[in-house]
Amino acid sequence: MTEFIVITSGKGGVGKTTSSASIAVGLAKHGKKVAVIDFDVGLRNLDLIMGCERRVVYDFVNVIHQECTLKQALIKDKRYENLHVLAASQTRDKDALTKEGVERVLNELKDEGFDYVLCDSPAGIEKGAFLAMYFADRAIVVVNPEVSSVRDSDRILGLLSSKTRRAETGATPVMQHLLLTRYNPARVVAGDMMSIDDVKEILGIEVLGVIPESEGVLAASNSGVPVILDEASNAGLAYDDAVARLLGQTRAMRFLDAPKKGILSRLFGS
Amino acid sequence: MSRALPSFEPVGELKFGQVGIANLRLKSLDDDLLAQELRQKLETAPQLFQRAPVVLDLSHLPQLPDAERVRAVLATVRASGMLPVGLAYGTSENEALARALDLPLFAKFRAAYESTAAAPEAAAVVANVAAAPPRATPPPPSAARGAAGMLQALPVRSGQQVYARGSDLVITAVVGHGAEVIADGSVHVYAALRGKAIAGAQGDTSARIFCQDFQAELVSVAGHYRVLEDIPADLRGKPVQVWLEGEKLLLARLGP
Numbered sequence: 001m002t003e004f005i006v007i008t009s010g011k012g013g014v015g016k017t018t019s020s021a022s023i024a025v026g027l028a029k030h031g032k033k034v035a036v037i038d039f040d041v042g043l044r045n046l047d048l049i050m051g052c053e054r055r056v057v058y059d060f061v062n063v064i065h066q067e068c069t070l071k072q073a074l075i076k077d078k079r080y081e082n083l084h085v086l087a088a089s090q091t092r093d094k095d096a097l098t099k100e101g102v103e104r105v106l107n108e109l110k111d112e113g114f115d116y117v118l119c120d121s122p123a124g125i126e127k128g129a130f131l132a133m134y135f136a137d138r139a140i141v142v143v144n145p146e147v148s149s150v151r152d153s154d155r156i157l158g159l160l161s162s163k164t165r166r167a168e169t170g171a172t173p174v175m176q177h178l179l180l181t182r183y184n185p186a187r188v189v190a191g192d193m194m195s196i197d198d199v200k201e202i203l204g205i206e207v208l209g210v211i212p213e214s215e216g217v218l219a220a221s222n223s224g225v226p227v228i229l230d231e232a233s234n235a236g237l238a239y240d241d242a243v244a245r246l247l248g249q250t251r252a253m254r255f256l257d258a259p260k261k262g263i264l265s266r267l268f269g270s
Numbered sequence: 271m272s273r274a275l276p277s278f279e280p281v282g283e284l285k286f287g288q289v290g291i292a293n294l295r296l297k298s299l300d301d302d303l304l305a306q307e308l309r310q311k312l313e314t315a316p317q318l319f320q321r322a323p324v325v326l327d328l329s330h331l332p333q334l335p336d337a338e339r340v341r342a343v344l345a346t347v348r349a350s351g352m353l354p355v356g357l358a359y360g361t362s363e364n365e366a367l368a369r370a371l372d373l374p375l376f377a378k379f380r381a382a383y384e385s386t387a388a389a390p391e392a393a394a395v396v397a398n399v400a401a402a403p404p405r406a407t408p409p410p411p412s413a414a415r416g417a418a419g420m421l422q423a424l425p426v427r428s429g430q431q432v433y434a435r436g437s438d439l440v441i442t443a444v445v446g447h448g449a450e451v452i453a454d455g456s457v458h459v460y461a462a463l464r465g466k467a468i469a470g471a472q473g474d475t476s477a478r479i480f481c482q483d484f485q486a487e488l489v490s491v492a493g494h495y496r497v498l499e500d501i502p503a504d505l506r507g508k509p510v511q512v513w514l515e516g517e518k519l520l521l522a523r524l525g526p
């Protein structure tokens with residue numbers, strides 16, 4: 001059984017691609033056969049964060065337009081051979097995606113025996129975002145603890161329950177999870193960020209994980225190593241927990257409290 | 271590159287909405303006074319009325335004006351900042367007038383004309399925005415409506431709209447910011463109400479709004495609405511009831 005998971009948010013820059021990369025690696029670490037697809041046509045990013053940008057020959061749009069085979073376009077990860085990346089095209093625009101084309105590619109991945117296919121959605125509620133969520137079995141809604149992000153997520157949750165294949169065919173609804181990212185406990189305490197409970201109360205769905213704001217994320221992105229592989233980073237550990245929960249394990253939430261920092265670590269960060 | 275849209279997204283989605291159009295019922299023809307009144311409305315709630323679509327209801331004028339005269343009224347309305355989009359349904363002369371002006375007729379208000387004197391006041395003149403002091407003891411609600419209520423058990427998310435035509439609307443999940451829940455009868459929300467709630471959408475003045483956790487952005491009964499830029503501190507998060515008393519929209523805490 002292949003499970004299609006969309007990583008979506010509505011609002012831009014909240015951490016969808018960062019999360020897609022780390023969750024994909026996390027699932028692969030658990031031995032799952034995983035493909036992660038960049039739906040952000042024209043603004044390709046995922047390949048950079050996955051560290052395979054120099055190996056992109058064919059992309060998702062090429063496969064959709066049958067300019068190459070799926071096999072030619074799937075980039076095998078150097079760390080986990082059961083992990084594959086399908087990059088977005090940098091030169092085309094979102095109209096290059098078609099519903100039939102996306103469906104065909106997803107079906108082919110299913111036939112290839114993938115356990116999980118992650119769809120990294122572009123921001124917004126336009127065509128690219130619609131197509132990324134349309135075939136989903138499960139949705140991970142990435143949200144930052146601030147009002148506008150929460151509002152956009154609410155909108156996305158509404159679309160997930162009305163504009164997806166599952167909604168249209170009356171199948172069991174798309175399973176929905178919240179992934180709270182860039183969580184900064186100190187700022188929550190100071191009252192300039194919403195708390196996990198605030199967000200949960202407003203959106204009314206279960207929280208898959210809370211990823212702390214961490215400098216390790218930017219460093220990881222720049223070096224093409226998804227942060228989940230950085231065991232020294234709290235964000236990496238939090239992604240590891242989230243993946244375990246996705247697989248049905250129970251893990252307590254961590255990193256929810258503001259660390260009591262000494263002056264040195266306050267100066268130099270963690 | 272073809273710019274064809276995907277088949278699941280129609281080029282145009284045609285739906286009948288129920289909200290967002292104000293009804294301006296004229297009682298006399300005085301452009302200067304009208305301009306002044308509208309200006310005041312716009313000052314009280316600019317977010318609500320600025321560029322808001324408005325339907326002109328000529329039925330309460332002693333005499334139906336001619337097309338030229340109506341054009342002047344439309345210009346006055348437009349000058350106020352609101353956008354006139356059509357005429358309210360009325361007599362056949364009214365219909366001819368709409369045709370002459372090339373404006374649509376809004377049949378939404380039809381019920382008000384078809385039912386006779388006993389009918390409730392339909393979507394009255396642009397809301398009574400003034401905040402009414404909440405009363406401690408609301409009168410008991412009138413007899414139950416005929417049609418069974420519609421049940422909404424899933425959250426109503428931002429951007430979604432749920433409408434119970436001809437009945438009450440009962441919601442057992444959250445109504446998010448920017449969501450709209452509308453009923454021709456009463457609206458009952460057994461959870462947090464953060465969006466807009468509109469009861470008596472066809473003009474039933476006995477309709478009410480009930481909610482368990484009041485955080486609403488806007489409440490309206492039979493066209494009388496109130497925008498809650500700031501939620502009154504004594505109502506925030508509390509069970510609240512909203513009802514009409516004459517032309518006044520009242521809000522009060524429910525229960526002890």
Ligand SMILES: Nc1ncnc2c1ncn2[C@@H]1O[C@H](COP(=O)(O)OP(=O)(O)OP(=O)(O)O)[C@@H](O)[C@H]1O
Nearest residue numbers: 012013014015016017018123182212213214217218
């Ligand atoms: N937990 C975190 N701590 C610190 N920075 C983070 C964290 N998560 C994401 N970021 C940073 O936020 C920025 C946006 O992240 P990312 O590209 O993953 O977002 P996105 O939702 O995919 O954006 P887009 O909407 O543009 O696709 C990046 O610079 C990333 O490094």
Ligand SMILES: [Mg+2]
Nearest residue numbers: 016017040045
């Ligand atoms: Mg992205």
